[in-house]
Amino acid sequence: xxxxxxxxxxxxxxxEKIAGAAADIKAKHGVTPALAVVLVGEDPASQVYVRNKHAxxxxxxxxxxxxxxxxxxxxxxxxxxxxxxxxxxxVDGILVQLPLPEHISSDRVxxxxxxxKDVDGLTEANAGxxxxxxxxLIPCTPQGSVILAxxxxxxxxGLHAVVVGRSILVGKPLAMLLLxxxxxxxxxxxxxxxxxxxxxxxxxxxxxxxxxxxIKGSWVKKGxxxxxxxxxxxxxxxxxxxxxDVDYDGAQDRAGAITPVPGGVGPMTIACLxxxxxxxxxxxxxxxxxxx
Ligand code: NDP
Numbered sequence: 001x002x003x004x005x006x007x008x009x010x011x012x013x014x015x016e017k018i019a020g021a022a023a024d025i026k027a028k029h030g031v032t033p034a035l036a037v038v039l040v041g042e043d044p045a046s047q048v049y050v051r052n053k054h055a056x057x058x059x060x061x062x063x064x065x066x067x068x069x070x071x072x073x074x075x076x077x078x079x080x081x082x083x084x085x086x087x088x089x090x091v092d093g094i095l096v097q098l099p100l101p102e103h104i105s106s107d108r109v110x111x112x113x114x115x116x117k118d119v120d121g122l123t124e125a126n127a128g129x130x131x132x133x134x135x136x137l138i139p140c141t142p143q144g145s146v147i148l149a150x151x152x153x154x155x156x157x158g159l160h161a162v163v164v165g166r167s168i169l170v171g172k173p174l175a176m177l178l179l180x181x182x183x184x185x186x187x188x189x190x191x192x193x194x195x196x197x198x199x200x201x202x203x204x205x206x207x208x209x210x211x212x213x214x215i216k217g218s219w220v221k222k223g224x225x226x227x228x229x230x231x232x233x234x235x236x237x238x239x240x241x242x243x244x245d246v247d248y249d250g251a252q253d254r255a256g257a258i259t260p261v262p263g264g265v266g267p268m269t270i271a272c273l274x275x276x277x278x279x280x281x282x283x284x285x286x287x288x289x290x291x292x
Pocket of ligand 1: 165171190232
């Protein structure tokens with residue numbers, strides 16, 4: 001029997017827990033954790049993401065502060081806003097929605113965010129902390145992926161994890177997190193020879209590639225945990241469909257557990273953003289550990 005990992009339900013449970021932690025902080029310390037989101041320009045997908053993040057933040061009982069800036073805003077002005085938010089005692093988390101317009105360096109802007117408020121976990125400081133095994137803020141999608149894998153088997157120690165993809169946003173941090181769980185980790189990418197053979201070795205197979213259904217069912221070891229991070233929009237049978245990087249129908253029979261697309265890793269990303277916000281609030285305000 002294959003377990004279908006219900007990311008939607010797991011994310012909903014996590015969000016409830018986070019709402020409880022936020023309410024607790026409010027009751028004990030009179031503080032409402034606050035997330036500031038910076039959106040530059042009119043990118044329609046980014047506008048949807050920011051709207052969803054705003055609604056989810058408020059639903060979890062936290063403050064959502066939106067800064068919408070015109071497409072023509074200079075890099076210096078975005079940096080100035082980030083610096084202002086860094087210094088704002090009321091703001092616990094700062095998220096700069098990517099992509100930024102072409103004339104602005106996202107690298108420059110992201111690294112202006114104070115690491116303790118970097119709820120996307122994308123600053124060099126937090127990447128370094130992750131590699132060094134120090135407390136930091138962990139990128140949301142990799143964090144959500146590991147939480148999902150651990151719903152299948154709490155102890156991942158000794159398992160062979162194969163991560164296909166080595167992006168800064170997903171693949172690399174995901175590999176580091178699995179290493180921290182004591183997995184034996186292989187990172188595969190576009191230059192990997194015989195990707196099929198590498199995938200067949202995986203007890204945990206994570207796909208973060210961006211190529212629809214690249215990973216075939218026959219590449220999945222029997223009983224493996226398959227975490228499909230991919231979100232690809234394709235036209236099929238005259239319809240627009242969202243599919244993952246794994247051939248779900250082919251893999252479903254062989255996997256021990258698998259995340260669907262949509263409804264797998266996707267919903268975990270916002271839940272982990274809220275988790276990071278409540279953790280950041282508790283840490284930087286010295287309120288002690290939060291159980292989320
Ligand atoms: P990137 O494009 O930044 O990275 C893709 C990685 O896949 C690269 O490391 C690349 O290798 C590798 N790759 C590309 N083609 C192949 C191939 N044929 N064989 C093996 N490896 C290959 O993508 P992201 O990491 O940002 O995103 C990956 C996927 O995850 C996308 O579908 C994206 O939409 C989705 N995503 C989902 C999120 C969610 O919330 N669920 C959040 C973020 C992303 P190389 O380095 O050699 O070029």
